[in-house]
Amino acid sequence: MSALIAVENLTKRFGSLVAVDGVSFTIGDGELVGFLGPNGSGKTTVLNMMSGLLRPDAGRIALDGTDVGGMAADSIARAGMIRMFQLTRVYTEMTVIENLLTAGFALGLGKREATERADEVLDDLKLLAYREAFASDLSGGQQKLLEFACCFMKAPKIALLDEPFAAIHPTMRQVLADYVRRTNAAGQAYILVSHDMPIVIDLCPRVVCLAAGSVLADGPTDQVLREPAVIEAYLGPNH
Amino acid sequence: MASRVSSLRRPAAPTSRTQLLVALAILAALAPLPSLGLEIYWQGVVITSLYYALLASNWNLLAGYTGLFSLAPAGFAMLGAYVTALLWTYAGVEPWLGIPAGAIVCAIVGLVIGVLTLRLSGPYLALTTLALAEILRVIVLNSFDITRGEIGLQVPALFAHQSSYYYMFLVAVGGFLIGLHWLLGQPCGLYLRAIRNDETGARARGVRTVFWKVFAFSVSSGLSGLAGALFAHYVIIVSPSIGHLLVTGLVMSMVVLGGMGTLLGPLVGALLVNVSSEYLRAAGDYQHIVFPIVVILFARFCREGLVGRAAMIFNARVGTQARSGAKATEVLASP
Numbered sequence: 001m002s003a004l005i006a007v008e009n010l011t012k013r014f015g016s017l018v019a020v021d022g023v024s025f026t027i028g029d030g031e032l033v034g035f036l037g038p039n040g041s042g043k044t045t046v047l048n049m050m051s052g053l054l055r056p057d058a059g060r061i062a063l064d065g066t067d068v069g070g071m072a073a074d075s076i077a078r079a080g081m082i083r084m085f086q087l088t089r090v091y092t093e094m095t096v097i098e099n100l101l102t103a104g105f106a107l108g109l110g111k112r113e114a115t116e117r118a119d120e121v122l123d124d125l126k127l128l129a130y131r132e133a134f135a136s137d138l139s140g141g142q143q144k145l146l147e148f149a150c151c152f153m154k155a156p157k158i159a160l161l162d163e164p165f166a167a168i169h170p171t172m173r174q175v176l177a178d179y180v181r182r183t184n185a186a187g188q189a190y191i192l193v194s195h196d197m198p199i200v201i202d203l204c205p206r207v208v209c210l211a212a213g214s215v216l217a218d219g220p221t222d223q224v225l226r227e228p229a230v231i232e233a234y235l236g237p238n239h
Numbered sequence: 240m241a242s243r244v245s246s247l248r249r250p251a252a253p254t255s256r257t258q259l260l261v262a263l264a265i266l267a268a269l270a271p272l273p274s275l276g277l278e279i280y281w282q283g284v285v286i287t288s289l290y291y292a293l294l295a296s297n298w299n300l301l302a303g304y305t306g307l308f309s310l311a312p313a314g315f316a317m318l319g320a321y322v323t324a325l326l327w328t329y330a331g332v333e334p335w336l337g338i339p340a341g342a343i344v345c346a347i348v349g350l351v352i353g354v355l356t357l358r359l360s361g362p363y364l365a366l367t368t369l370a371l372a373e374i375l376r377v378i379v380l381n382s383f384d385i386t387r388g389e390i391g392l393q394v395p396a397l398f399a400h401q402s403s404y405y406y407m408f409l410v411a412v413g414g415f416l417i418g419l420h421w422l423l424g425q426p427c428g429l430y431l432r433a434i435r436n437d438e439t440g441a442r443a444r445g446v447r448t449v450f451w452k453v454f455a456f457s458v459s460s461g462l463s464g465l466a467g468a469l470f471a472h473y474v475i476i477v478s479p480s481i482g483h484l485l486v487t488g489l490v491m492s493m494v495v496l497g498g499m500g501t502l503l504g505p506l507v508g509a510l511l512v513n514v515s516s517e518y519l520r521a522a523g524d525y526q527h528i529v530f531p532i533v534v535i536l537f538a539r540f541c542r543e544g545l546v547g548r549a550a551m552i553f554n555a556r557v558g559t560q561a562r563s564g565a566k567a568t569e570v571l572a573s574p
């Protein structure tokens with residue numbers, strides 16, 4: 001059986017700093033995996049390499065059995081691995097609907113399809129009232145929702161979400177979490193990077209914990225969170 | 240619910256149909272002037288303005304819509320002009336073939352430069368186009384046996400009357416703006432604007448950024464070459480002054496003044512700058528200082544340019560009316 005995602009021995013150095021140090025994991029179809037780890041443990045760097053924005057120094061990344069290690073970021077997105085950034089990236093000088101259509105067209109949707117899908121996603125995420133607004137006029141949290149929406153114009157094989165819940169109001173957070181839960185139940189695979197423990201525990205059956213660039217633990221959420229090494233990495237040695 | 244969305248600071252829509260209509264109205268208003276007795280000299284000023292409007296709109300396609308900074312709009316115009324001039328001089332090729340040939344050569348050169356430089360982000364395109372523009376000029380200046388250097392090459396006129404050129408350039412600008420408006424309404428218009436706005440984001444969401452940047456640069460180079468070739472058969476003498484870097488500076492100032500990333504801005508900027516420079520002529524070389532200062536002032540106090548500012552004022556007014564019950568039609572910002 002070939003996994004949806006197979007990452008092997010992924011390594012990235014920045015000068016003398018080894019930001020990601022021999023990371024390996026696999027993710028199966030329809031899995032929702034949480035990524036935990038202290039600040040600077042390498043989570044974003046792993047996503048940057050998976051999405052093609054950063055060249056790994058070593059290691060392999062396969063999507064559905066295809067090596068995507070050397071592929072351009074836009075090809076990887078079109079191949080079905082799409083990501084959301086920790087620091088929000090939307091087209092602020094374009095309207096909400098233009099943001100969504102750009103994503104839809106780029107992923108191969110036609111005009112009618114893209115428009116219908118955009119309205120559907122906006123409705124799901126309670127953004128329909130802002131359809132014609134410029135993205136720059138949205139609040140920070142709403143911009144995050146918009147970026148999230150852009151990732152789902154065409155269902156990806158897997159969505160890589162980097163801190164989607166940070167700085168989002170609790171009600172919106174619920175809207176987002178519900179969306180993730182609902183689509184995951186329908187088979188959508190995710191990597192969810194988050195520092196928000198309650199949400200990770202609630203949503204993710206499995207977590208991977210990184211520390212200092214290496215995988216510290218990988219397994220069912222309740223087990224991983226009980227491991228002494230994880231507790232130490234997160235809360236410090238005195239706990 | 241729509242009242243949640245403020246339209247007070249709403250900028251000019253880059254794809255505004257209203258702006259296209261205003262531009263076409265300006266061109267239509269200019270059209271009857273020769274038959275109403277506009278002097279030959281002033282007809283020439285308008286023709287040059289329209290030629291600049293073509294270069295400015297092309298540069299705007301790059302800088303205003305795609306976020307690419309080329310320093311060779313005048314360089315490509317010169318290249319286009321020399322292609323038709325050399326073809327005529329050495330092969331007897333008629334202008335109706337020479338002019339499109341100029342456009343095609345420029346598009347191909349643009350394609351090659353684009354492929355070489357646009358994979359990288361950073362100042363590479365600006366540096367390469369600057370080098371290209373200057374190298375082309377130096378080659379032309381130094382190949383006296385072929386190009387007759389500064390003296391230039393003589394090419395045949397297309398028409399017997401000045402007014403015919405006048406109409407030709409009106410049609411060329413109108414056609415270009417209609418084409419640009421159409422292009423921007425296609426998915427590729429969204430891609431170009433997305434690239435300018437956030438290239439990394441665009442890439443991460445599947446936009447073929449390198450392809451579309453190369454596409455925009457090649458198209459813009461080809462059309463600048465077309466403008467230069469048309470202009471060549473108007474001035475009849477093709478010389479390296481067409482490609483002078485000062486011309487590129489002038490074209491940029493027109494776009495900044497009129498409004499970067501607006502459909503109408505470059506036309507307005509070209510007319511204003513070129514017509515007013517007629518009046519500045521008395522100031523001699525000092526006129527070269529005026530436009531840079533205007534550009535700096537605009538960059539500091541009116542980044543959206545005249546058309547951008549007008550659209551914002553207009554949208555704010557329409558927004559106020561909308562709140563007091565009038566119909567909300569965001570005219571200058573309407574798609």
Ligand SMILES: Nc1ncnc2c1ncn2[C@@H]1O[C@H](COP(=O)(O)OP(=O)(O)OP(=O)(O)O)[C@@H](O)[C@H]1O
Nearest residue numbers: 014017019037038039040041042043044045046086
């Ligand atoms: N472009 C870069 N150049 C140099 N160092 C970098 C670069 N990107 C990341 N790093 C370093 O690599 C390490 C891992 O960073 P990364 O952003 O992957 O951490 P993270 O787990 O996402 O942290 P956080 O939870 O704060 O988002 C950090 O020490 C960071 O300083």
Ligand SMILES: [Mg+2]
Nearest residue numbers: 043044045086
């Ligand atoms: Mg991070």
